Amino acid sequence: MINQLSWKVGGQQGEGIESTGEIFCIALNRLGYYLYGYRHFSSRIKGGHTNNKIRVSTTETRAISDDLDILVAFDQETIDVNYKELHEGGIIIADAKFKPVCPEDTKAELYIVPFTEIAAELGTSLMKNMVAIGATCAVLGMEISVFNDVVDEIFGRKGEEIVKKNMDAITAGYKAMEVMLGEKLGAMELEKADGQKRLFMIGNDAIALGAVAGGCRFMAAYPITPASEIMEYLIKKLPQLGGTVIQTEDEIAAATMAIGANYGGVRAITASAGPGLSLKMEAIGLAGITETPIVIVDTQRGGPSTGLPTKQEQSDLMAMIYGTHGEIPKIVMAPSTVEEAFYDTAEAFNLAEEYQCPVIVLSDLQLSLGKQTVQPLDYGKVEIRRGKLVDTEIEESENKAYFKRYEVTQDGVSPRVVPGMKNGIHHVTGVEHDETGRPSETALNRKAQMDKRMRKLDNLTTTFQTPVYKNTPHEEADLLILGFNSTRGTIDEAIGRLETDGMKVNHAQIRLIHPFPADEVLALVQSAKKVVVIENNATGQLANIIKMNVGHVNKIKSILKYDGNPFLPHEIHTQCKEMFEYGNI
Template sequence: MTTNEFTWKVGGAQGEGIDSTGEILATVLTRMGYYIFAYRHFMSLVKGGHTNYKIRASTDREVKYHGDTLEMLVAFDQTTIDENEDELVEGAVIIHDAKFQASTKRGGAVHLCAVPLSQFAKDLGNSIIKNMVAAGASSYMLGIDPSNFYEQIEAQFGKKGAELVNLNKNAFDQGYNYVKEHYGNLQKPVPVASKPEKARLLMSGNECIGLGATLAGCRILAAYPITPATEILYWVLANLPKFGGKVLQAEDEIAACIMAIGANFAGVRSMTSTSGPGLSLMMEALGMSGISETPLVIVDVQRGGPSTGLPTKTEQSDLYEALYGSHGETPRIVIAPTSIEDCFYQMINAFNLAERYQVPVIVLSDLLMGMNKRSFPDLDLSRVTIDRGEVVTQAQLDEMEKGAFKRYALTESGISPRSFPGMKNGRYCALTNEHEETGLEIEDVPMREAQMKKRFRKLSTLERDVNEWGVDYSGPDGAETILVGFGSTEAQIAEAMEQLGGATNVGHLQLRCLMPFPKDAVRPHLEKAQRVVVVDNNYTGQLAGLLCKEIGFHDKMDVLHKYNGNPFTVSEIVSHVKG
């Protein structure tokens, strides 16, 4: 291998330890100083069905996508070869379990290496330990010193006793030595990375969401388990109690959302996490948050729909649901992190926005970002700030007569100071009916119109600010072609831009805030462009539709769709642009 990168993948049936094999190598490479992106492909089955784990590693730059090609494949079964051989580059190596006669349509373009993974594990008395045999085989073929794996084995299994540590080391050595003896001429030493002074983080988007929420001051997560958002629940359950927080597993998503609203009403920063089907169930509660002006943070880790759809595959088809869902008209903020670490920062942003504007904030992640990991330097904790918005003080309440507090006062900004339960003279009723300034139910026309205008008026300030942080642009001013995406597509579009280079006059807009829409930041680029390529990870072109609604230029729109559950590849984007 002559480049500064390499790619590796392991695959087999679910339940065979595929993820643990990948996790071991991902952790070792990160500790050695490589930048990595680790991608899990799996089916919605507990056992059986094909699954794989791919790692892309670089010595000198951060990687945010798992790559289009593959240099080494570890196959526990023939299905793994059949499903993944199209990614293999010329001269790639396939390490396969010797228990099956491997075949490939690539012929002599790739090298087949039969290794008795299952037999070694059986001889050691533990069938699942073939994942460590595979790690050893991979270690030799990649030219990685075994000591790096020994450190990981001791760290991972040391607390369970020396016997288990020695068993795993033995399994590792069996794989390493067998490949060294039988296929030493095929070794492909990877480029050497420089170990950083400070260890890099290796995290998923779901973990960053949990950490961001915790440091933002969230102290209650109310949720119902649903793939691919369940990992947020697990992470918070393991960590939030250390900070005095609580996790409430509700009976369904409706209850979870209402619990979060109730906790926010009480003054405790709270959230709920879900995926598309759960967000659908939360729609009535979202309207409740809107009309009662109670802050609320909802995280939607998108997956393939509709209905149960593709629970373990990625998609970005909840955009319209997030923007326009709920009966009636409810002001809300919709933001979409653009990378795994941005999930952390946007959770800080989400809680501040929810309390500053007293509206529901929906954070749109997706499975590609949520359930996969990448390594990156430390998070910048100086960016963690807490803004609780306008809260009436007890001194102000003391000056009022009993019952005079106007929770829904018709202010010029549209934001009315709120009180918390227990504050003297601060009591009010947060009705889900339309109400007047103190919260009493009304149906008269002037007050109804005034309250509607007030609720929507409070986003006017954000509409100005969002042009600064709600969109990122890279490329020449006045680019002829503009690539537009939101969320996790940022990585593939950015790499496509690199491959296109100076051959095409191309710019890249990645949207981080989708409502309110950063019109003033987006419009100039679309006005100058001749062609707007929208990278839309759904069937109906929802992002393109939003651009047309907010900006126009229907005649310039060129939509690249993908909705089969797999992420966009860089080559797909490049080919489409070159057309």
């Protein structure tokens, strides 16, 4: 028996590859296994190679596996592209329809199963993915009955006959593979899971759910990969809570609508990817100078321009901090797990209102679209804090002056009112203004307002909950590895191997990118002999931010990957070991 399995299904987009992985994963998740999935797909609606790699484990896992146990192929390209991941003893289960052939250096054993033919005999070739699931069950020695509830939930609305046919397809796939395997039936049987109930979700769903829990009741957005699922989730949920979602004509409209809603007192969000954030930048500046709360989600993808819309990258970091013209207070958060994505998004609304500034929740494609097992969320941890929002009657001033919406205060945060509040009238403008909002270009006023806005965040790094995730067992480490967003699980796994090699390794993920938690990171850097920063971009953006804030320039080195694929554990392990052994760090 094995305690971990790596399984991949591949084919052309539109062939049901995603649903195959989805059904397989849901059933295993309900048995209590931990799962981590990453989907490779082309930037087109139909056609082009796609695959879904799933890691199944009896213990918690947050990374894609290096190798592959089972490859389910619906076309020859799947074999050609992915066969090298298979280890010796691995299995390829391929549809007979395309007459599969393995390259000469294939280490795995090929089993040809007539997925399409079996499905067609049962009524429609569309069920070939269910046949493939059945074939996989035979290799795992898994009872097909575990799929009964899942198939019923997915196909039940189409009638009992459709449910029965899909279960028949799973059964037929199992029997066909059973004959081929012979004594090898159940060759990769998994150890029994603990049976605990856990969530199974993508990061975008966690972000959207966090927004709901955080009191968000309005979203304005324009569809874009890999952020669209946030809008799709909220379209279903917000109307049930008296909220609404508007799909706008472009990203500029989305940002300004969200600003307008927040100005009106409604917690609002907008979400996009790099190209959309470029269009939102002027509006983000407007939120900054008008001190209007707004939460913006950026799900990073390969750039620049259209770039690699469906591939992993972490190259928006500098843009999120410095992208707006002029200078405004801005908070940039970077959750590193699906759970953190939920809690951080809920907290983002509190921070936006407390500091009256834009808050950017920074994600990446791997975190946003990678589906994984998640521990039950604790909604009791979510609180609503509205900052200096005036909710009591405002007394009329003796000279009937306008309300000092931009009053110069010691902490930089002014009292805030919603439109229509008696005696709360004030101006709102994108040009520099005085305390009541009236345009003013005097030097003294400009300096007073700029200083007020910029000191808002002076103490955030000390009050922000967990600005840095730390796994630091060593007071003095041979190596400190730093990262952000989705690299956390992969780094943790690589560290386990480095520790086995005899190295003392500490790990930290930067969760508050701006303002930067310099003191905390400096202490970590000083306690390590060498420092390596892991990130998916070509210029070492996080490494440069760390150097800007903590120094130690010669001590900090980068391991970069920007080919569109996420890091694998062996890549980090190998490169860190080589750099350390050969004195390159």
